[in-house]
Ligand code: SF4
């Protein structure tokens with residue numbers, strides 16, 4: 427099931443489920459996850475994060491939730507609003523590959539059916555049309571461009587059929 431952005435509400439006052447050591451162990455196996463437990467909460471990552479004023483939970487708090495095994499972390503908007511700028515990763519004094527961990531968390535969330543609608547519709551558009559975005563005729567006209575030629579999507583579909591993305595889409 428696909429949820430909209432509306433699900434990513436504030437965590438203020440929220441009671442979390444019990445700590446889940448298996449979840450922490452699972453995250454530790456992600457790319458970058460092996461150093462997770464060395465995080466000492468200096469918040470240097472959050473201090474440089476360009477989306478820190480847009481998210482309901484900061485990146486250093488995400489790291490804390492992972493160490494504590496709080497699976498609710500997959501419902502935070504931080505993992506989807508991350509611009510993958512790698513600033514946090516560059517700044518971390520512990521050398522934790524934070525951004526890489528976020529990639530893994532996106533995959534975990536997607537597998538559980540937790541993803542913003544826009545991402546899911548983009549993936550579907552890519553499969554159906556071979557494009558993530560279709561410019562309108564007037565947009566191209568304004569720029570003096572010809573119409574976009576029709577794409578043969580058979581090859582694209584063949585490639586995407588071999589990815590896990592397709593399987594995930596079918597399950598959503
Ligand atoms: S910068 Fe590194 S050590 Fe500091 S809070 Fe962020 S992840 Fe943890």
Ligand code: SF4
Nearest residue numbers: 475508509511512514
């Ligand atoms: S990679 Fe993501 S979490 Fe890290 S600083 Fe950039 S936007 Fe923030």
